[in-house]
Amino acid sequence: MDTRHTAAVSVRLRFGDDARLGPGKIALLEAVARTGSIAAAGREMTMSYRRAWLLIDSLNRMFDASVVVASPGGANGGGAALSPLGHALVAAYRAMEAETVDAVRRHFDALLPRMTVEPAAAAGSQRTRGA
Numbered sequence: 001m002d003t004r005h006t007a008a009v010s011v012r013l014r015f016g017d018d019a020r021l022g023p024g025k026i027a028l029l030e031a032v033a034r035t036g037s038i039a040a041a042g043r044e045m046t047m048s049y050r051r052a053w054l055l056i057d058s059l060n061r062m063f064d065a066s067v068v069v070a071s072p073g074g075a076n077g078g079g080a081a082l083s084p085l086g087h088a089l090v091a092a093y094r095a096m097e098a099e100t101v102d103a104v105r106r107h108f109d110a111l112l113p114r115m116t117v118e119p120a121a122a123a124g125s126q127r128t129r130g131a
Contacts, residue, residue: 019062026093036079
């Protein structure tokens with residue numbers, strides 16, 4: 001596929017000064033849902049258990065109920081699962097992301113063929129063109 005004629009979209013939401021939600025936290029929630037474990041989800045995403053736990057904790061504190069419910073380890077192993085709110089959060093984010101991709105296509109597809117460099121190269125370029 002010719003990547004010069006496509007645009008990638010990454011949606012990040014900011015709620016106030018400290019609460020943020022983006023593709024990384026959503027992917028972590030999806031990994032928890034898949035693996036049933038915060039530790040396994042973190043490993044799958046090449047992050048430490050502590051980092052994964054801190055991200056989950058920040059998400060749990062963003063809402064009036066937990067998005068991930070963890071049961072302590074021990075003889076029975078413990079685990080983690082998305083709460084109904086967690087499933088709703090992932091679904092809402094993915095729906096908004098899909099709508100955003102559609103909007104980008106509607107508004108920018110005609111302009112992308114006019115780009116003279118690969119989009120990834122343009123983002124990292126030190127050169128500026130008429131701001």
